[in-house]
Amino acid sequence: MPHGNQELRKAGLKVTLPRVKILEILESTGESTQHLSAEDVYRALLDAGEDVGLATVYRVLTQFETAGLVTRHNFETGHSVFELETGEHHDHMVCVSSGEVVEFNDPVIERRQQEIALAHGFEIVDHSLVLYVRKLPDQD
Amino acid sequence: MPHGNQELRKAGLKVTLPRVKILEILESTGESTQHLSAEDVYRALLDAGEDVGLATVYRVLTQFETAGLVTRHNFETGHSVFELETGEHHDHMVCVSSGEVVEFNDPVIERRQQEIALAHGFEIVDHSLVLYVRKLPDQD
DNA sequence: GTGCCTGCAAATTGTTTGCACTTGA
DNA sequence: TCAAGTGCAAACAATTTGCAGGCAC
Numbered sequence: 001m002p003h004g005n006q007e008l009r010k011a012g013l014k015v016t017l018p019r020v021k022i023l024e025i026l027e028s029t030g031e032s033t034q035h036l037s038a039e040d041v042y043r044a045l046l047d048a049g050e051d052v053g054l055a056t057v058y059r060v061l062t063q064f065e066t067a068g069l070v071t072r073h074n075f076e077t078g079h080s081v082f083e084l085e086t087g088e089h090h091d092h093m094v095c096v097s098s099g100e101v102v103e104f105n106d107p108v109i110e111r112r113q114q115e116i117a118l119a120h121g122f123e124i125v126d127h128s129l130v131l132y133v134r135k136l137p138d139q140d
Numbered sequence: 141m142p143h144g145n146q147e148l149r150k151a152g153l154k155v156t157l158p159r160v161k162i163l164e165i166l167e168s169t170g171e172s173t174q175h176l177s178a179e180d181v182y183r184a185l186l187d188a189g190e191d192v193g194l195a196t197v198y199r200v201l202t203q204f205e206t207a208g209l210v211t212r213h214n215f216e217t218g219h220s221v222f223e224l225e226t227g228e229h230h231d232h233m234v235c236v237s238s239g240e241v242v243e244f245n246d247p248v249i250e251r252r253q254q255e256i257a258l259a260h261g262f263e264i265v266d267h268s269l270v271l272y273v274r275k276l277p278d279q280d
Numbered sequence: 281g282t283g284c285c286t287g288c289a290a291a292t293t294g295t296t297t298g299c300a301c302t303t304g305a
Numbered sequence: 306t307c308a309a310g311t312g313c314a315a316a317c318a319a320t321t322t323g324c325a326g327g328c329a330c
Contacts, residue, residue, distance in 0.1 A: 013309095013310095014303090014304060014305075014308095014309060014310065015304075015305090016303075016304070016309090016310060016311080017303090017304095017311095018310085018311070019310090037294095038294080038295080039294085051312090052311085052312085053311070053312045053313065054295090054312095055295085055296075055297080055311080055312070055313075055314090056310085056311055056312070058294090058295060058296070059296085059297095059310085059311085060310095062295095062296095074214060074216055076214055076268070078293080078294075078319095078320095079293085079294060079295090080294085080295090093256075093257060093260060093262060095262065096265050096266075102260055102262075104256055104260070106252055106256055108248065108249075108252050109249050109252050109253070112246055112248050112249050112252075113249070113271055116233075116244055116246055116271070117233060117271055117273050118276075120233060120242055120244070120273075121275060121276050121278075122233060122235065122242075122271075122273035122274060122275055122276060123273060123274055123276050124271050124272070124273050125236050125272045125273055125274050126236075126271075126272040127269070127270065127271045127272060128216070128268070128269070128270045128272075129267070129268070129269045129270075130267065130268045130269075131253055131256070131257055131262075131264050131267045132264070132265045132266040132267060132268075133257050133260075133262035133263060133264050133265055134262060134263055134265050135261060135262055136258075136261050136262060136263050138261075153284095154284060154285070154328090154329060154330080155329075155330095156284090156285065156286080156328075156329070157286095157328090158285085158286070159285090177319095178319080178320080179319090191287090192286080192287085193286065193287045193288065194287095194320090195286080195287070195288075195289090195320085195321075195322085196285080196286055196287070198319090198320060198321070199285085199286085199321085199322095200285095200286095202320095202321095218295095218318080218319080219318085219319060219320090220319085220320090
């Protein structure tokens with residue numbers, strides 16, 4: 001019983017070929033893999049010779065999001081990107097020239113956010129922090 | 141010579157009725173005014189009896205953004221909202237139940253962001269921090 | 281006057297939905 | 306078997322663009 005079939009079942013989702021394939025693609029840890037758009041996943045499926053419709057990709061990704069298997073991000077790109085949920089919260093740094101995405105987590109910022117919300121009489125439900133960055137010239 | 145006509149000229153934009161009106165709407169400081177979507181601006185124009193096309197609203201807002209007169213935000217709402225540029229950077233807290241938007245600026249977080257980017261060999265070009273929050277019950 | 285602007289409608293892009301058909305349990 | 310899942314095409318929502326006519330300078 002391979003891969004994340006368990007997770008699919010646990011999420012109450014029937015183990016079907018498109019779902020398994022999409023999970024596999026999200027799991028494949030290529031460099032720039034991770035953070036894929038629906039289109040990206042769709043193309044990866046075609047490249048893999050799988051005949052899955054784009055609509056299904058959207059449906060499955062949305063189900064995965066609801067099930068907590070993936071997280072959806074809306075960077076400034078005009079479309080959503082999806083990432084496998086690892087359980088560990090992190091924020092993102094996106095390189096504006098290469099598109100490279102770096103994840104990070106900073107306890108100082110996290111704590112500060114809580115304090116700020118509280119000071120305004122709110123509790124944080126969720127948050128989104130994205131740094132748009134440019135690579136500095138090497139200067140070792 | 142009223143309002144921001146100067147700013148329009150300075151931006152190299154001809155002073156036309158739609159542009160002036162749209163600027164006025166963005167300047168009107170109603171509580172929940174500020175942070176308007178293209179639709180919001182469009183409706184405000186109609187309410188004011190002005191006959192401006194939605195396409196023009198989009199064009200003008202984009203020109204304003206390019207000119208640095210307004211800032212575009214992409215919260216998780218699926219559409220962009222625009223806000224008059226004040227020169228002072230700030231982040232946002234959006235109440236998930238009321239839609240209320242609170243602006244804040246925290247030097248600790250700002251500094252930390254710089255440090256983190258630097259530690260990864262990047263410089264920050266821009267950043268976006270949005271806290272999605274819920275109002276806490278009053279407990280004075 | 282003339283070139284920047286605008287309105288309208290049509291085109292795009294990203295995403296969702298209706299429906300007949302297929303498939304996993 | 307048979308409801309859940311899928312493919313396809315059509316529907317949608319937000320935004321952009323082409324073009325003929327208008328308005329600021």
